[in-house]
Amino acid sequence: MNPLNTQSINLLHKVSLLNEQWSPRVVAEMNDYQFKVVRIQGEFIWHCHAETDETFLVLDGNLRIDFRDGHVLLGTGELYVVAKGVEHKPYAEHEVKLLLIEPRGVLNTGHEGGERTAQNDVWI
Amino acid sequence: MNPLNTQSINLLHKVSLLNEQWSPRVVAEMNDYQFKVVRIQGEFIWHCHAETDETFLVLDGNLRIDFRDGHVLLGTGELYVVAKGVEHKPYAEHEVKLLLIEPRGVLNTGHEGGERTAQNDVWI
Numbered sequence: 001m002n003p004l005n006t007q008s009i010n011l012l013h014k015v016s017l018l019n020e021q022w023s024p025r026v027v028a029e030m031n032d033y034q035f036k037v038v039r040i041q042g043e044f045i046w047h048c049h050a051e052t053d054e055t056f057l058v059l060d061g062n063l064r065i066d067f068r069d070g071h072v073l074l075g076t077g078e079l080y081v082v083a084k085g086v087e088h089k090p091y092a093e094h095e096v097k098l099l100l101i102e103p104r105g106v107l108n109t110g111h112e113g114g115e116r117t118a119q120n121d122v123w124i
Numbered sequence: 125m126n127p128l129n130t131q132s133i134n135l136l137h138k139v140s141l142l143n144e145q146w147s148p149r150v151v152a153e154m155n156d157y158q159f160k161v162v163r164i165q166g167e168f169i170w171h172c173h174a175e176t177d178e179t180f181l182v183l184d185g186n187l188r189i190d191f192r193d194g195h196v197l198l199g200t201g202e203l204y205v206v207a208k209g210v211e212h213k214p215y216a217e218h219e220v221k222l223l224l225i226e227p228r229g230v231l232n233t234g235h236e237g238g239e240r241t242a243q244n245d246v247w248i
Binding site: 004005006007008009010011012027028029030031033035052053054055057059067069070071072073074075077078079080081083084086101102103 | 128129130131132133134135136151152153154155157159176177178179181183191193194195196197198199201202203204205207208210225226227
């Protein structure tokens with residue numbers, strides 16, 4: 001068994017260590033799931049995750065998640081689970097700080113790929 | 125497919141709806157995992173979850189999690205994942221408001237049972 005970890009994770013402190021926007025960094029794991037912090041501003045690309053739900057928790061700021069037929073608004077301390085297979089596009093007018101929760105191995109762009117795809121499984 | 129959900133979940137608002145301490149209530153699901161809010165104060169019983177890690181995120185207040193050979197302290201906005209099989213005992217001098225994340229079906233007392241076991245899978 002690994003040595004006992006007795007260090008809690010301060011999420012906003014972890015966010016403060018992020019060098020750039022749109023680059024999720026892993027801060028903890030629970031079974032085969034990862035907790036990732038990210039700073040985003042502006043709009044992302046349309047994508048979906050065919051295999052899994054994806055959780056967004058706003059640590060600071062405001063986030064809009066657009067769907068093909070609607071949207072959801074999240075403020076600080078608010079959570080939303082994007083259902084598996086639902087196309088979505090995150091948007092933030094001003095920078096928003098997020099906690100993402102999803103299975104290990106999920107790419108930020110789903111199966112879309114392209115230049116907005118962030119390096120995966122990088123810890124901070 | 126279910127109708128699109130366009131309602132975010134305000135975690136502290138959900139906590140404010142809790143009638144009593146030590147009774148986790150489900151606020152959202154991600155795949156086969158559940159997000160639960162709970163208010164606790166005082167000390168719980170020693171227990172562990174043999175099958176799964178368990179995540180604690182402090183929404184408001186201070187939490188100590190005791191282990192047989194140490195402890196971890198969490199303040200507001202701090203997260204900790206109790207590893208599978210590790211005996212632990214949550215403690216809060218003053219009331220603390222928590223978000224718990226764990227697979228559907230996990231009991232608050234693990235396999236210990238007894239009078240502190242809360243009804244499971246109740247939504248708020």
